[in-house]
Amino acid sequence: MRRITALFQGSNLRARAMRSSFLTVGGFGASQMIRLASNLILTRLLFPEAFGMMALVMVFIQGLYQFSDVGVGPAIMQSKRGDDPRFLNTAWTIQAGRGVLLWLVASVLAYPMALLYGEPQLMQILPVAALTLVIQGFNPTRLMLANRHLQLGRVTTIDIVTQLTGIVSAVVLAYLTQSVWALVFSSIISCLVQLFLFWIYLVGHRDRFEWEKPAAHELINFGKWIFLSTVAGFLFNQSDKMLLGAYLPLDQFGVYNIGFFLASFPLLLGISVTHKLLIPLYRERPPRESAANFAALRKMRFVVSGGLLFGVAILAFIGVPLAEFLYDPRYHEAGIIVVIIACMQVPQIIVLTYDQAALAAGDSRRFFVLAATRAVIMLGAMFLALEMFGLIGALFSIGIAMAVIYPVVVWLARRMGAWDPLHDLTFAVLGAGVIAAALWLNWDGVVQLAASS
Template sequence: MLRSSLLTVGSFGFSQALRLGSNLILTRLLFPEAFGLMALVSVFLMGLMQFSDVGVTPAILQSKRGDDRDFLDTAWTIQVLRGIGLWLSACVLAWPMSLFYAEPQLLHLLPVAGLSLFIVGFRPTRMDSANRHLLLGRVTLLELATQTIGVGSAVLLAWATGSVWSLVLSGLISSLFEVIANSLLLAGGRNRFRMEPEARHELVNFGKWIFLSTVCGFFFSQGDKILIGKYLSLDAFGVYNIGYFLASFPMLLGGIVTRKVLIPIYRESPPRESRQNFLRLRKMRFSVTGALLVLVASFAVCGHALVELMYDERYLAAGAVTVLIACMQMPQIIVQTYDQAALAAGDSRSFFVLALARALLMVGCILVGLETHGLIGALLGYGAAFALAYPVVVWLARRMGVWDPLHDLCFALFGAALAALSITLNWSAVTALSAQGW
């Protein structure tokens, strides 16, 4: 567990540093509207993926047949068919999306960007098998290589073209490299087209709730971008995404660690099985939450100074966005280690209930905030949605036997103090953002 966690953290840290470096270069090669356009493209592709996710990866991680070749080939076949359907959907929906956002370029950008979904549909299940057994060394190296290829191609294409197309084409290049590298360099059998009835039944039965959960998860994770992208101009939306990119580092890191590491741990050491298992998980949970809260607090305190140091005057408002988003994410950081317990137990239905509650709260709170106080209201609504979802998190955690009230109380007090300190130190930047009238 420790080895896999360190590999995951190291990989994510390297990839984010790589993204930050490329971001600094790209903001000088491209215009702010390009980042707004690409954010809309990314939200659209993410929506397609999550509106069709049947839970192939978590099914392989938790199933007793997760190492069976017929099961893996059936899962891969479903994944390939899904990728084909996603690309066709991107082509069909490009025109309505261009009308909705009044951006004609989306009509051409979305079908081409959607090819990445078609390509990754052929990614072999070898990566999922390695995750199942926490053998993440080579997987991590391949992920880093994929990200390096993507970032490098984006910078070179942006330098050569100065166009938003550089970001789209680099995504296709990295997707193609990922599929080829995983097929050639990871251990395991070659996937073949197969549709075994028993495996299909298990995947569909488990995946139906995952499908609904990921639909809700899309609105939970992308609701801010959907609504803010509609309410704000493209350049303001591009500035928002710069701030979000900086502030979301700790929460994204925590999400990746818990998804990759916790399902195998919960599966092998159920906390209900013994007090010893629960205390072992408590120790891990305190370590993970404490490290992530300190990390998010550092972005909350220093976010505005980082933006001033790294970006030009077109992006200065992103500093206040970074501070506020980092503070608003603290409630979610505290409970991030609970979610995967339901999936590890095969209870995808309870996971769906939590996802639905979070999605409804996120969309509702941000919409109310935008209507009443613009961007500042949306950011406050973002934090309110995390806090209001806590009772549902406790319900799920109690069902799985993983709730730790001592952990939650300690870190709620610690997080509140850190948020108050961060906003106090950056009060002038926050009030300046409010004065801009976004």
């Protein structure tokens, strides 16, 4: 017990990484339990169409956010000036101005989006929902500094309190309004609470408006590739919702999003852990610098990939009965969607720990090459699969596209000295076994979904 406790004590990199990993996993677990409880309540208060409508809104809001991302967070995390007050003030000024600009763009685009998806209500909802972008633009740089130095205790606590606030407000508003507006206003409330708590309880530099030319030049030079990367990242991560939102009826699209919500737990956990930990780890212990650094990262990879594959396997095996137990019959089709999506996430889990190595080294250009390749292949594969096989084809195209992208991931990882073929081969074999067993156990459901696509 003392040895375990000692791992979490001190200010060295390993102790900070262990504490941050524990907090990230614990915070994510609490967050997902809260989201699940909220989801179960809201699905009984609202109709599937409300979840489909909100999914379209969130795709649009996230698209605006990512199409304008200039990499303020990663820049602060990797820059040598990441603790310089003038650098931080300039970064915060850019971030705040961007939030206001995004709201204006959302207001202008609301009408065309309503026409594109044939949903007139989007014209009223989008400008209101986009207020969250203005609010988030004023989040303090102390949030990025906490990630830079792997000091995530207060951030995790604030995130949980924020989510509880948003969920309570969503449930109350859903009960009172029986409308998708409950989800819109609850997101605004949670963003306001989060902003207040960040400013009050996070310690460190106090932001103010300032424009220092060298800092702005560094941020913009680093951020130009981050901007392009996040555009590509949005297309990659939201390709399913963009295409399925136009292809499926709104109620079936809502059911798909319930299935995606359940199946994405392990992968979202992996993304949360790797994005918060890997830039500091790669920055302070570059894998190409020594065999000891590479060995330490290999241990981390095996632990992370093993845990995520275990989580995916559970969902792949119990997806159907889980959905039938948690939801009423309107959402039961989500079960087989959980099974397939969980299986198709295996290739992404295998390569999850590689791309942040480029950002840690300040090589945002190669990071963009990978992001762009993923976006093109994923969009192309999903579009063709939808046209040829319908929903079932789109679901399977997720895993097929990631397998095709693997050589580009290897190219990037080798440039950074991070590629670990032993890790990849081990989890490819284990993952293939999980996929084969899960699909065999649920084959009747797969056939039924294919027939209805």
